[in-house]
Amino acid sequence: MHSQFLSLSRFAGFSSTTRHYASHSSDSVTAADPETIKAREWFNEGTQKWNNDDLHGALDCFEKSAWTKATGDAYYNIANCQLQLGRHEAAIKSWKKSLELSPNRSDAHVNIANVHALILKDPETALSHYEEALRLEPNDGEIHYNYAVVLDSMGRLEKAVEEYKLAVQNGTAVAEKNLRNAMARLLTKKAEDAAKGAGSGNEK
Known part of the structure; x- marks a missing residue:
């Protein structure tokens, strides 16, 4: 390549900003929804472990959050952990699951594109995801x-x-x-x- 990417992935630890990492679940919580409350608890614990560089612990918590109540934020952060742990194909699957739940998440498209371009050496697939991201942003x-x-x-x-x-x-x-x-x-x-x-x- 003639030039370098700005970052491999658009979340904390790769990019210069943390705005692309879901640090809290965006789902509403009510007393009548115990599954959402429990999922939020697992999500928050995962965030703490992520911030303490405990990737395996963070992944475990985000997975439990998603299993309790599937959200785009949980699967997005599952993918982030998987990428950091070198599980590239699994990360792509999790970002795609995040997109099923949160279709307007442009950063998931960017991350998928970057992995295809830099790691999997599949530029055509990378281009298609950049195009989707640009449609949104x-x-x-x-x-x-x-x-x-x-x-x-x-x-x-x-x-x-x-x-x-x-x-x-x-x-x-x-x-x-x-x-x-x-x-x-x-x-x-x-x-x-x-x-x-x-x-x-x-x-x-």
Whole structure:
């Protein structure tokens, strides 16, 4: 690849911000819903263990939370733990389960895309998930940037340049250098293609 991803995964421990890690369950809790209350307790305990770097303990608690009452937040954090523990395929399945329960969670699409791009070496699948994430968050510069990196690595320079530009416009400054490099390579490619075309014409 010609450039690096901003982060492998958009949650605490990988990204520079913790806004992509579900630190508390968003489900409403009522006295008449004991399952939700118990699930919240397991979730909160999992969060504490996560913050104390106890990944196995956190995973156990988040799984118990999800088994008690399935939520997008619980499965999202299960996936985060699984990724940290090197269980990449399991993490993807858990993020997909999170998306079934919370379809508008763009970060799950980003995480799935990053794993496919960086670890599983499946750029086509990565692109499809970046596209879904951008459908949900069209002004997210980080997503545009990682999308551009994969396009760049596949030689799709024109589209990569478009996405690098959008990344810069949306505040991702690291994309500026990549944009210049991609534009230079695109100009070189166009010049080479033009020269080949001229050569073919002369041969006729």
